Amino acid sequence: MAKILIAGGGVGGLAAALATARHGHRVTVLERRDSFTELGAGIQLGPNAFHALDRLGVGDAVRERAVFIDALRFMDGTTDREVRSMPLTGAYRTRFRNPYAVVHRTCLYEPLLAACRATEGIELRTDSPVVRYEQDAGSVTAVLAGGERLTADALIGADGIRSTVRGQLLGDGDPRVSGHTIYRSVIPMAKVPEDLRWNTVTLWAGPKWHFVHYPVGGGEFLNLAATRDDGATEAVAGVPADRDRVLAEFxxxxxxxxxxxxxxENWKAWVLCDRDPADRWTDGRVALLGDAAHPMLQYAAQGACQALEDAVVLGALLDGPAADVVQRLEKYHAVRNERTARTQLVAREMGRQLYHPAGEAARERNAMLAAMTVDDLYDTVQWLHGERDFGAGADR
Ligand SMILES: Cc1cc2nc3c(=O)[nH]c(=O)nc-3n(C[C@H](O)[C@H](O)[C@H](O)COP(=O)(O)OP(=O)(O)OC[C@H]3O[C@@H](n4cnc5c(N)ncnc54)[C@H](O)[C@@H]3O)c2cc1C
Structure with a gap:
């Protein structure tokens, strides 16, 4: 049995705690905030996320609160016409062996948190910001802001896109500011006219912008997310945005x-950031996970899904005694790197090639999408939605 420290109690950190504790380790999650909470709005979960959630033992709890949508609809936002729709029922669920769902973030986070609380061997600590680590041949020590020192066999940096652990491990500076601003709002479904209540993720694409909406909270709310490629140069996270400003942007x-x-209503704005794939996520007994390891734009709707996959693979690879933790963490990176790097790059390209083209490029995109059969669409997402092993080494 090993002692494992996890910096960060987001989706990735809690999933990693569950994944490692179920392999018999003692785990302490160190969250810098004063509570374990997840803010934000809706989130899409592909079948790969449900495969991971099932392995973490919380699949059914998340399913209970999820909305199982019927299709991903791609619309031309300037002509008001549907370009292509990918059905997510029947053949999709059979092929990918799990549904595609949308949830409010809390409906993903709370089951993970409840499972951590119910799992012997997991300690959850708030007000515990990790400021640096030290290590020698036999152990790693996380140093907290107040000077407290905690020693363990491994430290997992699951501390998000501005990861302190990554800062020390890779020293690669701030994330890349994408130049895209996203405005998000969640409204009661009761305020949505009947003819606009669709059980789909709908994406309206236009020149340098796109607008996505889908139901969350068991269908009681509608999640709205409108993104503009406005060249923003500074990262922003969740600042209130005036309704007139949002309408004027589109x-x-x-x-x-x-x-x-x-x-x-009550719009909030984010300026999105990501990073290029890193060729190293480990330093001896320290490894990165989730957004700390591979932050990506949300255009493939996979950041949290990939964090869940990371956790499952990490847990499986840390099965057994603590003797060769360093090699096991290196294996974890080797298993996960190619898939997460591809997802990071694909997410970036989806914005450029699919969502934001104008004029002739948009017409070509529409023609290309319209010509695809449903099987073509499923083949395109197979590598992402259809993966059950998340890389060699995961348990089944
Ligand atoms: C607009 C938007 C839409 C998205 N939509 C989707 C989607 O549809 N599907 C999807 O799968 N993903 C989506 N994502 C991505 C997803 O939100 C992230 O990939 C996911 O939340 C990453 O989880 P994480 O645990 O790695 O990081 P985080 O959620 O950022 O958690 C990090 C945690 O670490 C804590 N922390 C930070 N620093 C320290 C420290 N030094 N010490 C201790 N604790 C620390 C933080 O307080 C936080 O609790 C979206 C992202 C955005 C911005």
């Missing part, structure tokens, strides 16, 4: 999408 939105955007 002037050429077609009439149906505009009706939906106008429903938004």
């Amino acid at each position: 002037p050429d939105l077609g009439s149906t999408a505009r009706r939906l955007l106008e429903l938004g």
Whole structure:
């Protein structure tokens, strides 16, 4: 049995705690905030996330609160027309052996938190910001802001896109500011006209912008997320945005999408960041996980899904005695690196090639998507949605 420290109690940190504790280790999660909470709005979960959640023992708890949507719809936001729709029922669920769902973030986070609380061997600590680590041949020590020192066999940096652990491990500076601003709002479904209540993830694409919406909270709310490629140069996270400003940012939105955007209230803005794939996530007894390891734009809706996959693989590879932790962490990186790097790069390209083209490029995109059969669409997402092993070495 090993002693494991996890810096960060987000989705990735809690999943890693569950994954390692179920292999018999003693785990302490060190969260810098004063409570274990997840803010934010909706989140999409592919079948790969449910495969991971099942292995963590919380799949059914998340399913209970999820909305199982019927399709991913791609619309031309300027003409108001559907370009292509990928059905997510029947054949999709059979092929990928789990549903595609949308949830409020708390509906993912709370089951993970409840499972951690119910698992012997997991200690959850708030007000515990990790400021650095030290290590020698036999152990690693996490140093907290107040000077407290905690020693263990391994330290997992699951401390998000601005990871302190990564800062020490890789020293690669701030994340890349994408230049894209996303405005998000969650409104009661009761305020949405009946003819706009669709059980789909709907994406309206336009020149240098796109607008996505889907139901969350068991269908009681509608999640709205409108993104503009505005060249923003500074990272922003969750600042209130005036409704008139949001509406002004999307002037050429077609009439149906505009009706939906106008429903938004209490908008908040983020300027999105990501990083290039890193060729190293480990330093001896220290490893990165989730956004700390591979932060990505949300365009493939996979950041949290990949963090869950990381956790499952890490847990499986840390099975057994603590003797060769360093080699096992290196193996974890080797197993996960290619898949997460591909997802990071694909997410970036989806914004450029699919969501934001204008003029002739947009017409070509529409023609390309419209010509795809449902099987073509499923083949395209097979590598992402259809993966059950998350790389060699995961348990089944
Ligand atoms: C607009 C938007 C939409 C998205 N949509 C999707 C989607 O549809 N599907 C999907 O799968 N993903 C989506 N994502 C990505 C997803 O939100 C992230 O990938 C996921 O939350 C990463 O989890 P994490 O645990 O790695 O990091 P985080 O959630 O950032 O958690 C990190 C935790 O570490 C704590 N922390 C930070 N520093 C320290 C420290 N020094 N010491 C201790 N604790 C620390 C933080 O307080 C936090 O609790 C989206 C992201 C955005 C921005």
